[in-house]
Amino acid sequence: MGNICAVSISCNALFSSCIQCFISKAAYISQLEDNLVRLQSELQKLIHTRNDVMRRVILHEQPLKMKRTDQVQGWLSRVQAAEDQVAELQQLKDEQTQKLCLGGYCSTNCKSSYKFGKRIYKMLQVVTTLKTEGDFKIVAEKIPEDPVDEMPIHPTIVGLQSTFDKVWTCLGDQQVGIIAIYGMGGVGKTTLLTLINNKFLDTPDDFDVVIWVVVSKEQKLEMIQESIGKKIGLWDDSWKTKRLEEKALDIFKILSKKRFVLLLDDIWERVDLIKVGVPLPSPKISSKIVFTTRFNEVCGHMEAHKQFKVECLAHEEAWKLFRMKVRRETLDNDPDILRVAQLVAKECGGLPIALITIGRAMACKKTVKEWNHAIQVLKKSAFKFSGMGKEIVGLVRDFYSIIGDLLRACLLEEEDYDGLKMHDVIRDMALWIACEIEKEKEKFLVQTSVGLTEAPETRKWKGVKRVSLMGNRIENLSEIPSCPHLSTLFLNENSLQMINNDFFQFMPFLKALNLSYNYDLADLPLRISRLVSLQHLDLSSTKINELPEELKALTNLRCLKLDFMFSLHIIPRRLISSFAKLHVFRLSDFGRFPPEDSVLFGGGEYLVEELLCLKYLNALSIQLKGSCALRKFLESQKLHSCTQFLHLEGLEESLAVLSLTGMKHIDELVISSSRFEELKIDYCPREIQQIRESHCFHSLGKVIIQECIKLRDATWLVFAPNLKNVAISHCFVMEEVISVEKGGQVKEEIESLNPFAKLEYFRLQNLRCLKSIYWKPLPFLHLKKFTAIGCPSLEKLPLDFNSVKERKIVIRLDTHLLEELKREDPPT
Structure with a gap:
C-alpha cells in the first residue's frame, strides 16, 4: 500500500x-x-x-x-x-x-x-x-586634450634653423628652466616659438602637456589663466566665476603634478607667474617655460636662465626669402628688374615680415617702371616702427600703390571665423595710416581683445566709421550711441547677453554687423530693422532662438551667417526669400524641434523652397534633416552649383552618388544620425568614368560621417581626390572603409584614382565591426595625424612603422594596432 x-x-x-x-x-x-x-x-x-x-x-x-x-x-x-x-x-x-x-x-x-x-x-x-x-x-x-596642439606655420622659413637648434638643445638641459627669445617686432620670434611647439609633436612622451599662450601688450593675468585652464581641462562655467587667486590654486594643483612646457608669446612686461598659478621650473622640477619679447630688459625681469636674440636676416638670407615671394619668371626674365628688386629687398632691412609683405605685393609687377616706382616710394619717406631703436625698416606713408587695399583687406571684416590676424608690425603701420594719414577722412575705434567688460562711452563713438570691439567680455549694450557715419561694427567674441532695443537706432549707414560667438545672446533687438543699409550680418554661435519678422526690413542684405545656432528654432516663413539681394547664406546647424510655422520645420524642405527664390545666391552652407528635404534640394541644379558646405542628417534612403555630381564647389560634407545603407554607385567602368568626368567631389576637402548605424562602407570617398580630412565614427556595422567587393569589380580604375593621396588627417573612432581600410598599402604622402580608437576588429593598417617614423606622423591607436604596427609586417 x-x-x-x-x-x-x-x-x-x-x-x-x-x-x-x-x-x-x-x-x-x-x-x-x-x-x-x-x-x-x-x-x-x-x-x-x-x-x-x-x-x-x-x-x-x-x-x-x-x-x-x-x-x-x-x-x-x-x-x-x-x-x-x-x-x-x-x-x-x-x-x-x-x-x-x-x-x-x-x-x-x-x-x-x-x-x-x-x-x-x-x-x-x-x-x-x-x-x-x-x-x-x-x-x-570631457575629451582628453592632446598633449600638444599643432600650430599652423608657413612652409617658407629662412634664417631660423641655427637659433632653433640652440633653443632646442637648451630645452634638454636640466639646469635651464626658463628660456627667453627676444628681438624686434616682425623678426620671426613667433615663428620660432611655433617651430618649438610643433617639434614636441615628435617627442610626445617628453612632457605631459605643452601650453601655448598669447600674452600681447594688454596682458591680463585672467586671460593667461583662461588659456592655461582651457588646455588642462579646468575651463567651464563654474570656473569662470572664480577669483584670480582661486584659479591660480587650481592651476598650481594640476601643473605641479605634471611635466609641462609653457610657451608665452609676445610678452611686453613681467608676468607674475606665481599669481597665475604656474610652478616655477627648477632642477627638481623638469618643466620648462619659453617666452618671446621685443625687449631685452623683460628677459631679466622674467629671470630667464638663457636668452637668445633673433636677428634680422643677413643680406643673402633676406634676398633668398624675397625671391621666394616674387615670381621667379619676373626676376629671371629681365636683368633690370632683378637689379631693382635687390635694392627693394635691401630697403626692407632684413626684416622677414617686411620682405614677405612687400615681396607678395611686388609679385604681380612685371615692368621696370613699376619696380623703379616702388624703390622711389620706399626711399621717399621712411617710417620707423616703435621698439626698433636704430634698426631702420623703410616702410612709407604713400605705399598704397604697392599694398593696394590694405585698409579694406585687414580692417573692414574678416573672411571667416579664423579671421585675419595682422602681425604687430603691419598692424602698427595700418593704425598709423588710419590715425595719421587719413585723420580727416576716416575715423576708427579699435579696442580688440583688451578685456573690456563695458562698451566705450558713447561720446567716443561720435563720428567714427569703423568700430571693432571683438574679443572682449562686454555683457550689455545699454547705452545708445549716435553714429550717423558708422559702416562697420564688430562685436563678436564677447559675452553679450542684452542689447538695448534702440542701440541700432542712429546707425543708418551700417553695412557690416558681426555678433557671432556671443554664446549667451538669446534675443535680437526688434529695432535692428532700422539698419536698412546692412549688407553683412553674422549671428553664428549665439543662443538666439528666433529671428524676428522685423528683419524683413534689411532689403540690402547680401551675406547672412547663422552657423552653429543650436537654439535656433524659428525663422518666419518668407523671411529668407525676402532678402532678394542675398549672395551668401550659411546655416550649418540649427535647433532640433522647430514649430510648424518656422521655415525650418520639415528638416529644411521649406527653407530650400525659399532659397530657390534668391537669384543672386552664389555661396550656400546648409543642414538638411531627412530624405524629403534632401529630395527637394537635389531637384535644384542652382543650389547644387553654389553649395560649399552640406550637412545631411536623418537620411533613411540610400543616395545615388550621381545625384550629387552638380556640387562642383562643395568643400565640406557631414553625414550624421542616418539609417541609409550606402551612397550608391554602379561599379562599372562607364559609371566610374561618368563620375570622374563630372569632377563632382574635386573641391571636397573634409568629410565627417557619424552615427550612420546601417552604413557598411564609404567606398565613394575614392572619388574625392583632394580630401585632406576624413573622420568616421559610431558606424557600428561598417566593416570596410573602401569595400574590397565593390572596388574589386573595377580594381584598376579605383587604384588609378590614387585614393587619399592628399589626406592630412584620418580619424576612425568607435567602429566596432571595422576590419579593413583599404586592400593594399597607401603612401599617404601628406598624412599628419592618424587615429584609430575603438576599432577592435581592425587588424591591419594601410601604413607601416617605418613610414610613420620617417614621415613623423602623429598616431593614436588601440593597443593591439600599435603592437601590430611595431612588428613592421608588410601592411595589407
Missing part, C-alpha cells in the same frame, strides 16, 4: 507541474494582444527617454567639446536595436492576431502563436529594462 500511495503522490505532483507549465505557456497566446498594446506603449516611453538623453548629449558634445560616455552610447545602440526588433514584430502583428480564436485564448496555429507571443513577451521585458536603465546622471565626459 505504501508503494501505491507513493506512486499516487508522484503522479499528482507531475500532473500539477504539467498543468502549471501548460498555463504559463498558454499565457503567451492568451495575453498576446494585451502584450502587443503594452509593448507599443512601453516603446513610446522608451523613445521619449531616448530623445531626452540625446538632447542632453547634444547640449554637451559640440558646444562643450565633450563626448558621450560608452555607457550612454551602448544604451543608445541597444535602444535602436530594440526599436528595429519591435518594428519587425509589428510587421507580423496582423498575420499572427488573425490566427487567434476563442476570444484570443486559443489559436488556429498554436505553435506559431506561442513562438510569436513569447517573442513579444521577451521584447516587452527588454524595452521595460532599457527604459529603467535610461536614467543617466552623466551623459558625456
